[in-house]
Amino acid sequence: MDSISTNPPFDKAFKTLMEKTHREDEGFEENELVEIEECEVPVIDLSPLLKESNNSNDEEVREKCKSEIARACREWGFFHVVKHGISSEVLNGLRIEQEKVFKIPFDEKKKNKNSNFNFFSGSYRWGSPTATSIRQFSWSEAFHMPLAHITGSTTTGPNNTLTYRIEQFSCNAYNLAQTLAGILAEKIGQQKKSKFFRENCLPTTSYLRMNRYPPFAMASPSQVHGLIPHTDSCFLTILLHDQVRGLQLVKDGKWIAVKPTPHALTINIGDLFQAWSNDVYKSVEHRVVTNREMERFSIAYFFCPFDETVIESCSSEHQHSVYRRFSYREYRQKVQDDVHKFGTKIGLPNFLLHPS
Ligand SMILES: C=C1C[C@]23C[C@@]1(O)CC[C@H]2[C@@]12CC[C@H](O)[C@@](C)(C(=O)O1)[C@H]2[C@@H]3C(=O)O
Numbered sequence: 001m002d003s004i005s006t007n008p009p010f011d012k013a014f015k016t017l018m019e020k021t022h023r024e025d026e027g028f029e030e031n032e033l034v035e036i037e038e039c040e041v042p043v044i045d046l047s048p049l050l051k052e053s054n055n056s057n058d059e060e061v062r063e064k065c066k067s068e069i070a071r072a073c074r075e076w077g078f079f080h081v082v083k084h085g086i087s088s089e090v091l092n093g094l095r096i097e098q099e100k101v102f103k104i105p106f107d108e109k110k111k112n113k114n115s116n117f118n119f120f121s122g123s124y125r126w127g128s129p130t131a132t133s134i135r136q137f138s139w140s141e142a143f144h145m146p147l148a149h150i151t152g153s154t155t156t157g158p159n160n161t162l163t164y165r166i167e168q169f170s171c172n173a174y175n176l177a178q179t180l181a182g183i184l185a186e187k188i189g190q191q192k193k194s195k196f197f198r199e200n201c202l203p204t205t206s207y208l209r210m211n212r213y214p215p216f217a218m219a220s221p222s223q224v225h226g227l228i229p230h231t232d233s234c235f236l237t238i239l240l241h242d243q244v245r246g247l248q249l250v251k252d253g254k255w256i257a258v259k260p261t262p263h264a265l266t267i268n269i270g271d272l273f274q275a276w277s278n279d280v281y282k283s284v285e286h287r288v289v290t291n292r293e294m295e296r297f298s299i300a301y302f303f304c305p306f307d308e309t310v311i312e313s314c315s316s317e318h319q320h321s322v323y324r325r326f327s328y329r330e331y332r333q334k335v336q337d338d339v340h341k342f343g344t345k346i347g348l349p350n351f352l353l354h355p356s
Pocket residue numbers: 128144209228229230231232233335336339343344345
C-alpha cells in the first residue's frame with residue numbers, strides 16, 4: 001500500500017508508451033541494455049591536493065595528481081575521487097534525508113505542498129512527460145533544484161533537515177568543484193583565465209538533482225532506462241551514488257558499466273567544459289539502467305555559471321574554436337526547447353561553428 005502512494009504512477013505512462021512502441025516497432029535492440037562489460041574508471045586519490053606544504057616532494061606528488069585528473073578528463077570524461085575531503089558524516093547525512101523526502105506521498109511531492117519543501121519547492125519531476133517513445137522514457141523521479149537560495153550558513157539549525165544537509169553538501173561540493181576546475185584550466189595553459197570560475201560560478205549558480213530509481217518489474221529491464229542517455233549541461237558534475245549498480249557511460253563508442261567504488265564520488269565533465277576547453281575535455285554520454293529488485297539513489301551536483309556567463313572556446317593559433325560563443329541562458333533554453341520538441345536534448349552539436 002505504502003509503495004502505491006509514494007511511487008509515481010509510472011506504470012500508466014509506461015504502458016501507453018509500450019503499446020505505442022509495439023505498434024510502431026521501434027523499441028530497443030534485444031539485450032541492448034544488459035550484459036554490458038564492467039570497467040574500472042580511473043580512481044584518483046585527492047589527498048595530495050588537500051595537504052598544505054611547500055616541501056618539494058609533496059609538490060611533485062601534487063603535480064602528478066593534477067596531471068592524472070587532466071588525463072582522466074581528456075580520455076574518459078569520468079573518474080572517481082577518493083580521500084576527497086568531504087566527510088562521510090556530510091554524505092551519509094544527506095543520503096538519509098534524501099530517502100525520507102522520496103517517501104512523501106506522490107500527490108504531495110507533485111504538488112510540492114509538504115512542509116519539508118523549502119527552497120526546492122517546484123523542483124519535483126517524475127518519468128518523462130515529453131517522451132513520445134519508450135526510448136525517451138526515464139523510469140525515475142527527481143528533485144532538480146537551482147541552489148540560488150542557499151545561504152551557505154550551515155552552522156545553525158537542526159542537522160536532521162534536508163535543507164541543512166543540502167546546504168552542507170553543496171558548500172563542500174562547491175569547493176571541490178572550484179579546485180578541480182582550476183586544475184583543468186591550468187592544465188590546458190589557461191592560468192590567465194584561472195579567475196574565470198571564481199568570478200562566474202558561485203555557490204548560488206549551481207544546481208542539485210536528487211534521483212530515485214524505483215525497482216523496475218514491469219517488463220524486462222532491457223526494455224526501459226532509469227535515466228535516458230544524456231550529457232550534463234554544466235561545467236562538471238560531482239555525483240554521489242550508492243553501491244547499487246546502474247550507471248553506464250560511453251567509452252570508445254561502446255557502453256560500459258561503471259563499477260561503484262566505496263567512499264568515492266564520481267566526477268564527470270559537462271558540456272560547458274567541453275566547449276570552454278575547445279573539445280580537450282570530454283562531456284561523455286551516460287545513462288542509468290533499471291534494476292529488477294533494488295531501488296537506487298543518487299545525487300548530482302552540477303557546477304554551473306550565471307545565466308549571463310558567456311562560454312567561449314579557449315582557442316589558439318593552431319586550433320580554431322570548435323563552437324560559437326553562447327551564454328549559459330541560451331544553452332539551457334535550447335536544451336529545454338529540444339526536450340519539448342524531440343523528447344531529448346541535442347546539446348553541443350547545436351553550437352558547432354562548422355556542422356558537418
Ligand atoms: C529528457 C531530458 C531531460 C534532461 C535532458 C534529457 O534529454 C535527458 C536527461 C535530462 C538531464 C539530466 C542531467 C541534467 O539534469 C539535465 C539538465 C541535462 O542536461 O540532461 C537534464 C535535462 C533536463 O532535466 O532538462
